[in-house]
Amino acid sequence: MTRRRLLGGGLAAAGLLLTRPAHALGPSSKFRFGQLKLGPASAPRPNALRRLGWEIEKRTSIDVDLEPANVAPTADTLHETPFLYLAGEREIELPSAAGIEALRRFLTFGGFLLIDSAEGSTDGAFDGSVRKLMAAVFPTTGSTKGLEIIPSDHVVYKSFYLLDKPAGRLSIAPAMEGVIRDGRLVAAYIANDLGGAWSRDDFGNYEFRCEPGGERQRELAFRMGVNLVMYALCLDYKADQVHVPFIMKRRRWKPDDGALTPTPTPPSPPKPPTNKP
Amino acid sequence: MNIVLFPSLVRYALAATCLVLMVATVLAVRRGKGGLGAALGVLSLLSGGALAAEALVALTVRLAAPGATEFNEYRWVMLAPWGRLGLALGGGAVIAIVALSWRASRGAPAWRRATMIGLRAGAAVGALVVFLEPAVELRQVAREPNRIAVLIDDSKSMALSESTTGPTRIERARQLLTASGGALAAWEANHKVDYYTFSETISPTSLAALASNQAQGKATLFRKALELVRARYEGRDLAGVVMISDGVSTGGFTEDSGDGAMRDFLRSLETRVHTVWAARKGLKDIAVAKVMADEFAFVRTVVRIDAVIRTTGLPARQVPVTLSTDGQPLRQKMVDFPGGDHDVTVTFEVTPPRVGRYVYEVSVPIAPNEAVTSNNTRSFVIRVIRDKIRVLQVAGQPGWDVRSLRQMLKSNSNVDLISFFILRTQDDISLVPNDEMSLIPFPTRELFEHQLPSFDLIILQDFEYLPYGIGDYLENIRSYVEGGGGLVMLGGAASFTSGGYYGTPVAAALPVELYGPFDSGPVVDTQKFSPQLTEAGQMHPVTSLRYSADDNVAAWKTLPQLEGVNLVASVKPEGTVLAQHPRLRTKAGKPMPVIIAAEYGKGRSLAVTTDTLWKWGFGAAARPGDNGRQYTKFWENAMSWLIQDPVLRNLHVDSDAVEYGPNAPVRVTVRLLGRDYQPLAGGVVSLTVRRGADPSSAEEVSAAKLAVGEDGTVVHELGGLAPGVYRIEGHAAIAGRQVDANDIFLVREGGSELDRPVGDAATLESIAKASGGQALGAVDTLPSDLAFDPPRIVRVDRRTDVELWSRPGLLLLIIGLLGLEWLLRQRSGYL
Missing domain, CATH: 3.40.50.410 (von Willebrand factor, type A domain)
Structure with a gap:
């Protein structure tokens, strides 16, 4: 070992011992939910996102800002929270044309919208208004689809936990619906009241019982929430992981010819000057 | 001139046949086999008759042409107009006459029967001669050698x-x-x-x-x-x-x-x-007889080279076969050759580190008393191109900056992306069995020890190395950059100083100095800010969102604000600050850098001390009419610069081929672009041409100063170059900054005459x-009797025809034969 390497190693060791950690470079560095507000209706599960955020903070490496931001479609701050959460238990007011266009841009350029129905029905007023909203934001034209069933082999079901269906406080919707654009799930709609499963009161007690699966179902609801956030932040990362070994193998860079790597010839020293008379 | 109908051998055979058949006839008659005796007798007479006919022809010619000795050639001609058909019909008639005669003479004694048939056959042949009108053309000819x-x-x-x-x-x-x-x-x-x-x-x-x-x-x-x-x-x-x-x-x-x-x-x-x-x-020789390698190869991908080594007349031995480039050995194999003549194929694999042209050489040492030494080496050129930009993105935690970069890279069809994100740290709660999670172990050793050189670019994004035990691999990252790789470190809570990189090998490759453990003060700032382009950043390839400097500055002013930066101690001397913080200062009082680029060894590194660049894409898209394209443009620029994409060079020097024959003209095109990547009309380029595989010892063979034209190009011609490896080096100054370019080509030995000397x-x-x-x-003298075609070209000096059919003697002969046959028939009681 050379003296330089020894000194370098010592400095590095000192650096490790005295690493000066930081906690995010600013609010924008943290993950923060955006609570989408449409009309005067208030969020049915006001504590849900904070509780989910807390779980995400504890279970994953994601740095979470626990306080959700309330945003309207036409707000200037819409694009500061790329993950939007829209929950409801009754009919919602559709945004204006400008709001629809703003939502379309938000989702097209990388935003994600999670719609959570708390009305306990798969064909209620909230469900109807959600379908109208999605039809307005993503009109079905030709081959482009609106809301469609998201199959259970979609990467959103394995982005962190391995799941097969979207459990919530209820289990009335067997599948998640969503809108896919350019191969990306831009909006997900789950009618099982995820927020109801996540929500706790100020004393830490869960506010609603999960039926019919009880606490196991609640756990699965949290896992679904984690997966949705993880998908929004990583996209199809988990699907790619399956292919990594093959990609690595295809891109063979290391020679395997059994040859030796000889020592390079050092450059010849300059010839001494010859003294000429 | 003697006319011969038969070769000597045939003539003797006919005479012998005549005698033998005669004796056989006698024996057959004595044994009472009259029919057989007659047949043998007829054949005996025919044999003798053939000889007699030849003598008659010769006699006739001699009598008809007394001066025949002056002639040296003859040939048969047929004067009758019957042609081959007449000849066939006449021959058939003769055979029919003989057959009828055989039938008509049934019961006669053998000798008499044979004689009658012979006489009639002779007369028939005489009549045939009259019918066909044959003649002998005598010629006096001379042959041209x-x-x-x-x-x-x-x-x-x-x-x-x-x-x-x-x-x-x-x-x-x-x-x-x-x-x-x-x-x-x-x-x-x-x-x-x-x-x-x-x-x-x-x-x-x-x-x-x-x-x-x-x-x-x-x-x-x-x-x-x-x-x-x-x-x-x-x-x-x-x-x-x-x-x-x-x-x-x-x-x-x-x-x-x-x-x-x-x-x-x-x-x-x-x-x-x-x-x-x-x-x-x-003959004793060892040669690199053939090299088989693709003309094109992909950068950072193994390319296979097969070399056929041929030994002739040498005893069994072990020979080192070496693959070299730039005069330095890359790979070597010891190959066992049995005694005698053998071909052995030796396979090498190499990984070209960069795009460009490479001259490789396969060589074997010279053997004692070797007949030919020039075939002991063989050079060849491989053009290395890029298939896709191979990017490794390692992120310490998912985040919007991580997501945006991944989405941009994945959507770029020229990028082959491998991402590794830390989804759960050791501090996170794990109450869930592993089989209910999709997590996989972080393959640190595979990535940072085995696969690192296969990437063109490594992006470390808010990644703290310490918890993952890759401290031992940081030196690999440093040497990877030094060897020609590209490295980006993006800001974040676990980047730069707060990522613990101070004093590590990775820090050595970064363009900024980090705060040490004993430095006081904050290591991050969380305020919003708009980065300002420096003078260098206005035209630098990484930060050029627009072509002209003014447009570029204006474009940067429209970018959404960023939020928070990692603070660094200073910029290294080799670092170029492209964008800086508008308010913050380093301890030395200089503006806090935000985007810094530097060359490290043969590679390049880029430091971006914020983790909110995603706002230039998704954030900008909040504004109607803005699609966030500037974010993509920035990263495309950064990737091109980091991987040293030739497109971003200001000076280009290119020969019009990679291999030339001896003394073939070589056209070198020089193209000079200004800082704005527009043609730099009138710019001066110093061009030096050196000969030699080893750049350190290559000798200068040509030097010129060239002024480029309006289109920024000039063509320089070289000629009379001896075989060897040539390196073209171009140098120019653009606004006081030195730019270089080089190219390489090969002038081959003429032909492959001595490749296989045995x-x-x-x-x-x-x-x-x-x-x-x-x-x-392997003869020492040529034989005198070697077969050659005889001369075909003749010159006829004199000629004459001797007609055989019109001789009175022939008519008398026919009459005589028929008369004798008639007489015999009468005496035998057949009339």
């Missing part, structure tokens, strides 16, 4: 000697011709002998001129030589070809053309080719065999 072409190989391989004391092959050919004076004189009796040397073409020569021939031909083209000889004697009478050679063929006479094709060609010559082998056994007798044998000639092999 035809040509023998003697081809002597004077290619370079003929200058070789199988031993240090023995003659060279060309000397052996000369000795052969000198010793064959008698044979050549004998050939001259009926032929004229023309001498040619042949290698790439044929050249007329003489025995005297051959004495000073040094055998310097660069190829041995058998087929071409024979074609040229054939063309030279087109319409003339060629008696044959004598080819004296060592059989060493270039141009693939026996390899490219199949046996059938070669036979067809040699038959089409319509002359026989006799061959003499001028080489001998015992004499090849088999090729000569196959030529001789297929053309109907004789493979004389």
Whole structure:
């Protein structure tokens, strides 16, 4: 070992011992939910996102800002929270044309919208208004689809936990619906009241019982929430992981010819000057 | 002039047949086999009659043409207009007459029967002669001697000697011709002998001129030589070809053309080719006979090179085979060769680190008493291109900056992306069984030890290395950058100083100095800010969102604000600050850098001290009419610069080919672009051309100062370059900044004449065999009785016709034979 390497190693060791950690470079560095507000209706599960955020903070490496931001479609701050959460238990007011266009841009350029129905029905007023909203934001034209069933082999079901269906406080919707654009799930709609499963009161007690699966179902609801956030932040990362070994193998860079790597010839020293008379 | 109907052998055979059949007839008659005796008697008479006919013809000609001795040739002609049909009908009539006579004489004694049939057959033949009207054309002719072409190989391989004391092959050919004076004189009796040397073409020569021939031909083209000889004697009478050679063929006479094709060609010559082998056994050589490698290869991907090493006449030995580039050995294999003649294929694999042209060389050491040393090395060029930009993105935690970068890279069809995100840290709660999670272990060793060199670019994004035990691999990252790789470190809570990189090998490759453990003060700032372009950043490839500087500055002012930066101690001397914080200062009082670029070793590194660049994409898209394209543009720029994409160079120097023949003109195109990547009209470029595989010892062969034209280009021509590896180096100054470019090309040795110097007798044998000639092999003298085609061209000085059918004697003969036959028949009671 050379003296330089020894000194370098010592400095590095000192650096490790005295690493000066930081906690995010600013609010924008943290993950923060955006609570989408449409009309005067208030969020049915006001504590849900904070509780989910807390779980995400504890279970994953994601740095979470626990306080959700309330945003309207036409707000200037819409694009500061790329993950939007829209929950409801009754009919919602559709945004204006400008709001629809703003939502379309938000989702097209990388935003994600999670719609959570708390009305306990798969064909209620909230469900109807959600379908109208999605039809307005993503009109079905030709081959482009609106809301469609998201199959259970979609990467959103394995982005962190391995799941097969979207459990919530209820289990009335067997599948998640969503809108896919350019191969990306831009909006997900789950009618099982995820927020109801996540929500706790100020004393830490869960506010609603999960039926019919009880606490196991609640756990699965949290896992679904984690997966949705993880998908929004990583996209199809988990699907790619399956292919990594093959990609690595295809891109063979290391020679395997059994040859030796000889020592390079050092450059010849300059010839001494010859003294000429 | 003696007319002969039969060759001597046939004549003796006819006489013997006549006698034997006569004796057989006697024996058959004595044994009471009259029928057999008669048949044998008829055959005996026919044999004798044939001899008598020949004598009669000769006598007739002699009597009819007393001066026949002056004639030296004759030929038969048929004056009757019946043609072949008449001949056939006449012959059939004779046979019918004989058959009828046989039937009519049934019961007669054997001798008498045979005599009657013989007489009638003789008369019938006489009548046939009258019917066909044959004549003998006597001619006095003289023949023109035809040509023998003697081809002597004077290619370079003929200058070789199988031993240090023995003659060279060309000397052996000369000795052969000198010793064959008698044979050549004998050939001259009926032929004229023309001498040619042949290698790439044929050249007329003489025995005297051959004495000073040094055998310097660069190829041995058998087929071409024979074609040229054939063309030279087109319409003339060629008696044959004598080819004296060592059989060493270039141009693939026996390899490219199949046996059938070669036979067809040699038959089409319509002359026989006799061959003499001028080489001998015992030559010692080791050669890099052939190198097989793709002309194109992909950067950072293994390319396979197969080299065929050929040993001839050497004892068993172990030979080091070396693959080199730039005069430095890359790979080496020890190869065992058995004694004698062997071909062994040696396979090398190399990984080109960058895009460009590479000259590789396969070499073997020179063996004792080796005949040819120039074939111990073989150089070749591989053009290295890029298939896709291979990017490794390692992120310490998912985040919007991580997501945006991944989404952008994934959507770029030129990028082959492998991402690794830390989804859960050791501090996170894990109450869930692993089989209910999709997490996989972080393959640190695989990535940072085995696969690192396969990437063009490594992005460390908010990644703290310490918890994952990759401290031991940080040196690999540093050496990867030093060796030509690209590195980006993006800001975040776990980046730069707060990522613990101070004093690590990775920090050495970064363009900024980090705060040490004993430095006081914050390491991050969380305020919003708009980064400001520095003067360098206004035109730097990384930060050029627009072509012109003014447009670029304006574009940067429209970008959404960023939020928070990692603070750094200072910028390294080799670092170039492209964008800086508008308010913050380093401890030295200089603006806090935000985007910093630097070259490190052969590679490049980029530091971006914020983790909110995603706002330039998704954040900007909040504004109607803005699609966030600037974010993508910034990263495309950064990738191109980091991987040293040739497109981003200001100076380009390119030769118009990668390989040239000796003395071939070389056109070098120089293109100079200004800082704005527009043609720099009138700019001056210093161009230096050096010769040598090793850049450290390459000798300068040419230097010039060139002014580029309005289009920023100028073409420089080089000529008369000797074989070797050439390096072109271009230097120019753009706004006080030095820019360089280089290229490499190869001037080959002319031809492959000495690639396979061992004499090849088999090729000569196959030529001789297929053309109907004789493979004389390793002879010291030429035989005087070598078969050649006789001269075909004749000159007729005098001619006369002797008609056989119109002779009165013939009529008397016919009457006499018929009279005798009539008399015998009468006495036998058949009338």
